[in-house]
Amino acid sequence: xxxxxxxxxxxxxxxxxxxxxxxxxxxxxxxxxxxxxxxxxxxxxxxxxxxxxxxxxxxxxxxxxxxxxxxxxxxxxxxxxxxxxxxxxxxxxxxxxxxxxxxxxxxxxxxxxxxxxxxxxxxxxxxxxxxxxxxxxxxxxxxxxxxxxxxxxxxxxxxxxxxxxxxxxxxxxxxxxxxxxxxxxxxxxxxxxxxxxxxxxxxxxxxxxxxxxxxxxxxxxxxxxxxxxxxxxxxxxxxxxxxxxxxxxxxxxxxxxxxxxxxxxxxxxxxxxxxxxxxxxxxxxxxxxxxxxxxxxxxxxxxxxxxxxxxxxxx
Numbered sequence: 001x002x003x004x005x006x007x008x009x010x011x012x013x014x015x016x017x018x019x020x021x022x023x024x025x026x027x028x029x030x031x032x033x034x035x036x037x038x039x040x041x042x043x044x045x046x047x048x049x050x051x052x053x054x055x056x057x058x059x060x061x062x063x064x065x066x067x068x069x070x071x072x073x074x075x076x077x078x079x080x081x082x083x084x085x086x087x088x089x090x091x092x093x094x095x096x097x098x099x100x101x102x103x104x105x106x107x108x109x110x111x112x113x114x115x116x117x118x119x120x121x122x123x124x125x126x127x128x129x130x131x132x133x134x135x136x137x138x139x140x141x142x143x144x145x146x147x148x149x150x151x152x153x154x155x156x157x158x159x160x161x162x163x164x165x166x167x168x169x170x171x172x173x174x175x176x177x178x179x180x181x182x183x184x185x186x187x188x189x190x191x192x193x194x195x196x197x198x199x200x201x202x203x204x205x206x207x208x209x210x211x212x213x214x215x216x217x218x219x220x221x222x223x224x225x226x227x228x229x230x231x232x233x234x235x236x237x238x239x240x241x242x243x244x245x246x247x248x249x250x251x252x253x254x255x256x257x258x259x260x261x262x263x264x265x266x267x268x269x270x271x272x273x274x275x276x277x278x279x280x281x282x283x284x285x286x287x288x289x290x291x292x293x294x295x296x297x298x299x300x301x302x303x304x305x306x307x308x309x310x311x312x313x314x315x
Contacts, residue, residue, distance in 0.1 A: 001028075003028055003029055003030040004028060004029050004030070004229060004232065005029075005030045005032060006029055006030070006031055006032065006053040006054055006225065006232075007031075007032045007033075007034065007051075007052045007053045007054065008020070008031045008032065008033045008034065008052065008053065008054045008055070009033075009034045009035075009037070009042050009045070009046070009051070009052040009054070009055045009056060010033070010035060010042075010054075010055070010056035010079060010219070011035060011038075011039070011042075011056060011079060011080065012035040013079050013080070013247075014247040014250070014251060015079050015243065015244045015247045015248075015278065016035075016079055016240065016243055016244075016247075017243070017247065018242070018243040018246040018247060019031065019033075019239055019240060019242075019243040020033035020035055023243075023246070024239060024242050024243060024246070025239065026232075026235045026236050026238070026239035027235045027238070027239070028231065028232070028235055029232060029235055029236065029239075031054075034052070039056075039058070039080075039114075039179070039217070040110070040141075042055065042056065042057075043057055043058050043061065043144045044144055046220065047061065047065065047144040047145055048144075050222065053221065053222055053225055054075075054219060054220070054221050054222075054236070055219070055220045056079055056080065056217050056218075056219055056220075057074075057217060057218060057219070057220040058113070058114065058115045058144065058216070058217060059115050059215055059216060059217060059218050059290070059293050060113060060115050060118040060119075060293060060296070060297040060302060061113050061115070061144050061145045062074055062218050062220055062312070063293075063294055063297045063302070063303050063307060063312065064113070064145040064147065064297065064302050064303055065145050065220075066307065066311075066312060067302075067303040067304055067305070067307070068145065071222065071223040071224065072220050072221065072222060072223055073220075073221055073223050073226055073312075073313070073314045074218040074219060074220050074221065074312055074313050074314065075218070075219040075221060075233065075236055075237055075240070075313065075314060075315075076218070076237070076280055076281050076282045076286065076313050076315060077218070077219040077236075077237060077240045077241075077280050078215045078216075078217065078218065078219075078278070078280060078286070079217060079219070079240075080216040080217040081213050081214055081215050081216055081277075081278065082116065082214060082216055083203040083206065083207070083213070083214060084116045084119050084120040084123070084214060085120070085123070085195075085196050085199050085202045085203050085206065086194055086196065086199035086200075086203065087116055087120060087177065087178050087179065087180075087181075088102075088120065088124075088175060088176070088177050088194065088195040088196070089168070089175060089176045089177075089178065089182060089185055089192050089193065089194060089195070090174065090175040090176075090192075090193060090194075090195050091168050091169070091171055091173075091174060091175070091191050091192065092190070092191070092193060093171055093191070094171065094174035094175065096174060096175060096195065099124055099128035099129075099130050099195065100128060100129060100130060102124065102130050102134075102135060102174075102175060102195075103130055103131070103134045103135070104134060104135070105135060105136070105174040105175060106135075106136045106138060106172075106173040106174050106175075107135050107136070107137055107138065107173065107174065107175045107176060107177055108137075108138040108139070108140070108158070108164040108167060108168060108173045108175070108176045108177075109137065109138070109139055109140075109164075109176060109177045109178055110139065110140055110141060110164075110178065110179065111139045111140070111141050111142065111143050111144070112137060112139055112143060112149075112155055113143055113144065113145065113147075113302065114178075114179040115179070115216040115217060115293075116178075116179040116214075116216060117177050117178070117179060118293070118296055118297055118300060118302070119214050119216075119292075119293060119296060120177060121177070121296065121300060122292070122293075122295070122296025122299065122300070123206075123296075125296075125299070126296075132153070132299075132300050133150070133152045133153045133154070135154075136154045136156065137153075137154060137155045137156070138155075138156050138157075138158050138164070138167070138173055139155060139156070139157055139158070140157070140158050140162075140163070140164055141157075142157075147301075147302055149301065150301035153300075153301060164176060164182070165182060165183055165184050165192075168182075168184070168191065168192055169184060169189065169191045169192065175195070176192075204272065207272065207273065208272075210288075210292075211285060211288060212285075212288055212289045212292060213273065213277050213285070213289065214289055214292075214293070215286065215289045215290060215293060218313075219236075219240070221233075221236075221314070226314055233314045233315065237280065237281075237315070240280060241280055244278060244280065248276065248278070251266075252266070254266070281315070282309060282310075282313060282315060287309055290309050290312075291309065294306055294307055294309075294312075
């Protein structure tokens, strides 16, 4: 019997390379991988054109898609996770010194629904008393999944001839909440600094208190593939898990990484977070992270109800 041929779009990650580069394969499946694009392009192609059979996709946007009847399911494979306290950037001239100072301010971002933005807005609201609708949000592009902002939520699309970099540096917006590091921050511009000066300590404290290592992306699969070939779920999950195991063994060797203090960081991660904080599946830690993300997505008016994890994932 011939293999089932499935297209796969995901990031070019250590955790997935053994699979995307063909060192291992999913039983009964020939994958046609595409790792050329960043998250923005990949998510847009999947949301607007259903462009792939399997696609690494923004978790809150996936919840939104399911809430709107998209014929997708997801595998509990989480190739991208990240703490997000370090992705709030301020212009110090705005007078922002602590999270509560964000209330009433103008904050820019690529768009409203990046996974990191949804999650960090939830953290700001839950832990720091900053309601998401107390802020005027400015975005530079359209949304992957269309939605109507709820009453009281202010979102303004900037003009095509404007840039968030310039708006922040010129003081026309006060802060930015971004999924990546803005260029002015990377080049050390003093008008673009992180809200939390000792951000690592804040993120370590968050993990110690909550046990959550935030899940950013899930692996979306077109539902008809699973309906017609239920066995692909087990095959794909096992293949992604084998790829991750190979990657984790590889990076355990400090010679692989051109970082002077790699071993210190590796041992620190293990001491704080256990032997595999990147684990896949729907165990207690991952359920806790996913449930928090679902709660934040609902509270920000992006989904109509609190979906259960078992509705959203195939295992």
